[in-house]
Amino acid sequence: MAVRQRVNALIFLGPASLLLFFFFIAPVVVDLFVAFTDMGRTLKVTEFTTENFERMLTRDRRLSQTLAITFVYVLSTLAVFNVTFGLILALVTTQVPDRIGGFFRAVWLLPRMSPSVIYALLWAWVIDPNERGLLNQILMNTVGVGPIDLMNDRPMLLIVLANGFIGASMGMIIFTSAIRAIPQHLFYAAAADGAGRLAIVWHITLPAIRWPLSFITVYQTLSLLVSFEYIWLITDGGPFYDTTVYALYVYKRAFENGQYAYGAALALVLVAIGIALALLMWRFFDMKRLLQQPRIEVH
């Protein structure tokens, strides 16, 4: 029996453990190793050194700017789109008749379903700085201003918008199903108790979706911190370094400049920042309680 149990454990845990090892643990170990070497484009290691970290702390003039850009980018995308706008979309689309709500959610999901390159190309076309750009056509024909050059004048706004339009849909989907799971009678009871629509959202809906809200906040923070594909495709971190977020900076140093060792050291710091943030928010949102017991009460 004991042997059988051990064999079962191996069969069930084996595949996932292998995946975890090769795609999560091994890269971190390799990264840790490379970060303390002088590996360059030739992939040769001539010495083990802390030189990369010294450079980061003392000589990298781009680093502080990159960190600041990352902070602004993550915070505004998260606060405006991924959580707030996702929540508003979920609240609104669950209030209107199902067919209309479903249509709107599908529209907001579209960018997530389209290939990143297509999505980036669409943005490039929308913000095209001459009169042919969609945004400029709209602005010139309705408000009468423009043409404007979003890419050069407001590059941060551009990357926040581009990522937020996609990012909001994740929260929207999770919040929608969470709102749907609230027993209808709670809303009826609150209405009979004298609560108006906004009061119901505040006193009933939001407390009921507290856990999904916390989860989306934590998850999207980490996700925004490490993802850079849309920024890379739309602005390539530019103009100059104005939209180079930390993850993109790591990529550029390592793969565009061929400074593998330095890139690895930078990535290591990103991992550390990610873990620290996750732990901090874990404590802040009291996520432990979420994992301890089911939060949905069935009557």
Add this chain to the structure above:
Amino acid sequence: MARIELRGIRKQWGAVVAVEDMNLVIEDGEFVAILGPSGCGKSTTLFMLAGIYMPTAGDLLFDGARVNEVEAKDRNVGIVFQSYALYPHMNVKRNIMFPLKFKGVPREEAERLALEAARMVRVEELLERMPAQLSGGQQQRVALARALVKKPQLLLLDEPLSNLDAALRLSMRSEIKRLQRETGITTVLVTHDQIEATTMADRIVVMRTGRIEQIGTAEDLYRRPDSLFVASFIGAPPINLVEGEAADGRLRVGELTLELRGDVAGAVVLGLRPESIALDGAGIPARVVDVEPMGRETLLLLDTPMGPLRVLQGGASVPYREGDQLGLTFAPQDSILFDRETERRLADVHAAPPKA
């Protein structure tokens, strides 16, 4: 407190009509039960009274004022749901205080009123508990306190006892009745359980497929059911219904001819309550098919010339066994006759056993 009036109320969703031509007056301070099988429109009616649904047609009046379009939050109605619908993230005290938040009651006053309401339903010991830490009966009491704390003009109870176990149901029944008497709040109870309706309410409204079938006291419904539906819905074990043909002052039922009191001819249905049939040696011959002891009483299934009949006998045991031959009789005033076509009761018409 309020006098509630429904005038020609209809509610429909698309082509589906849930409630049709509903006319009902509920007097101030009255306790009315709406009784009917599931899907009869009773909950829809309750939700219209609460302001959660709006009537498609007709007028809904509270104290003479039309409230059709008044939203739930502005109606001052207390409601207790089958699921209790306590707010899971608030403790008992905050649950009870919730309705006062929207009435601009100052905090200290609200706390005092909440405590008062909690005392009334005897949950003052549980104020700091969360709903998940309460038993079903306790949740039920808290839901009542929450409904009563704002002194509503109308209290609505939606199947409030159906999630409770049998013993608790019994005590909550008298508890709710007591509260209603003490507060004098006009109350509407919706239920599919006839015992709940008959034990608690002053008057009962029986509904069927969106329409009112009969309004009356428990005795009215039992002794003088307006229709076959009410007759068969009220009473456990159910009434015996046998089809017959009436002609020339006689009623032909199966192989038996009964005497008729009253003027009627044509196809009818004869109703006899299981307890209004008496057994003795003489009378209509019957054979015992089955004996079902039910504790306080025993149910006999008899084969008779009128067809199979259920007969209720007092006592846990009876001196009859399967296969016994006996005779049965009934008092003419206990017989209820219905027109088979319209399914309505024929007033002042009764049947009598044939003279020996």
